[in-house]
Every structure is written in structure tokens, then in C-alpha cells.
Amino acid sequence: MKPEISDFLPYLLNQAAELVSRDFQPFYKDRYGMLRTEWRVLFHLGHHGEMTAKQICEQASIHKTKVSRAVTALEKKRFLRRETLEDDRRFEALSLTPAGKAAFDSLAVEAAAFDASLEDMVGQDDFEALKRMLNHLIAKKS
């Protein structure tokens, strides 16, 4: 039997991620001029507070050069500040400035609304199940 394209999970994940990301992009791009990686870094810092670049790399599975450039860009936008750790001067503690926090708060509200719209789209039960499965898959893979 011929394999159906809609049966290959990597394809489905890519497609879904692509479509959903594209729809959310205007929120951080138009208002704040952020790139996707910048938004992701801001998101992580907003959620977890102070982190090092390495921690962001690991948690978000983003390559260190991408994070490095996003951090530089966010710093230039005055959304983030860095402070070298005194016990190990290779590390920098990254944290959001008040302006960064404000941007994060505002975007977090919009993200929540966007998420809710996705929930409406697929139905509440499926939505929870989908998140659970994706978390499971991510945990197994990373």
C-alpha cells in the first residue's frame, strides 16, 4: 500500500509548526521588530528570570550562535542586560530590563489569547492531549 504523506509525523509536525508560527509572527515582529529567535529568548527569560545563554541553548534547543546574536539584538533594543558571574567569569547572567519585562508581559498576554484561539480551533480535550503528547515527545528527544 502506498504510504500517505499525511502519515509521516515529521512532515505533520513541520507543517503545523510552520503554519502556526507564521500566524503568530506579526505580534513580535510588527510591534517590536523582533526576530523569531529573539522572541524565543525573550520568552524564556520572561518565564525563567535570570539565565545564562547556555541554559537558554539547552532548554530551547537553539544553537549558541543564534542565541548569541539574539542576545546582542535584545541588548541593543534595551530589552535585556548581561552581568558576568563573579564565580565563573565565562558565564553571563542574562535578565530582562523593565522595558524587556513590559514587552514580555504584553506579548505573553497576546500569546495566551493566540493559544486560546488554537484551543477553540481543535477543541479543549484534544488541545490538552496534544500539549501533553508534544511535551512527552520533546522530553524523550532532548
Added chain:
Amino acid sequence: MKPEISDFLPYLLNQAAELVSRDFQPFYKDRYGMLRTEWRVLFHLGHHGEMTAKQICEQASIHKTKVSRAVTALEKKRFLRRETLEDDRRFEALSLTPAGKAAFDSLAVEAAAFDASLEDMVGQDDFEALKRMLNHLIAKKS
């Protein structure tokens, strides 16, 4: 209550898609020197037979410039041939050469095995449910 990062569906989809894609990449990259978009185009042609570039764009939600370049690359690799449609000479019918079919067949087997390994990872019921939900989401979004 603080929103958890693992509760934002676009983030989860991106993360899952990224991790899974990265794992499958070696199959088409190392053996055939293909890029991701090339593999996706090959995949579609392998499944659907003859198609135009536009049809691939629509079905796969890939931008036409990306498809155009992937088609050129696949043609250079002798995996694909184009034939201008006589009833409307703007269109080109794209089809796989025997070499392209062979590559597709081989990759389709590996893709199926890869998919099965993902099924093992998340469990059969969740796997089916996940695919169903993603298909549903994609249908609603595109």
C-alpha cells in the same frame, strides 16, 4: 498564575518539529546531499506522481521561490524532469526520473521506519491521536 512555557502550543510544535526533523535529516542529507526542501519536494512528487510547482507550493505550504530552487537542485541531481504543458505553457509537469524514484523509494522505507520509532516512543494510541490532531490543525490553518 505564571504562564508555563510548556503551555504555549506554537512553542511546543516548533520544538517538537525541530528535534524530530534534526534526527531525520541525516537520511536525505548524508546519502543524497539533499536539503530539507528538496526532500520535501521529492516526497510530494513520489507520493502524488506528476505535479506542477504550484501544486507543490499549495499542498506543502512552501513558498514558490523555495520550490523553484529545490526543483532546480533536484533536476541537477537527475532526480526529476520537467515538461512544459502544451495547453498552458506557463506550467511545467514535474516528475521523478528512475533515479529519483529509486531515491524516493529508499527514503520512503527509512521514513516509515523512522516513523515507527516515533510510534514506539509515544505509544500507539497517542501516536494515532497525535497525527489526527495535527492533520486537523493543518487543515484548519491552510
Added chain:
DNA sequence: CGTTGTTAGTTACAAAAGCAACTGATACCT
């Protein structure tokens, strides 16, 4: 016809991502 508009696909240029080599700092090992 011929002019205007639209469509499939390409190309040129700019932005972003990937990769490998690098810097500065720490750890380890003798």
C-alpha cells in the same frame, strides 16, 4: 487585434542561519 491584468516560475538582492575557527576563562593533571 491591442491593451491591460493576471498567473507560473525565475532571479537579484538583502536578511538570517549554519559552521568552524577564535578568545578569554576555568579545570585538570603531573
Added chain:
DNA sequence: AGGTATCAGTTGCTTTTGTAACTAACAACG
């Protein structure tokens, strides 16, 4: 201490992507 290895983060260079303008073919309307 001195030498080597390792690690966090950056930078330079190449590859890939995104955007907009373009070409060639068709359509519609006068």
C-alpha cells in the same frame, strides 16, 4: 606552577531563506 584540555560565548565566512522585482505566457475586454 606549567601544560593541556575544556567550556561559554563571539566573530567571520558560507550557505540558505525571504522579499520584491522581473519574464514569459495566457485571459479578458474594448
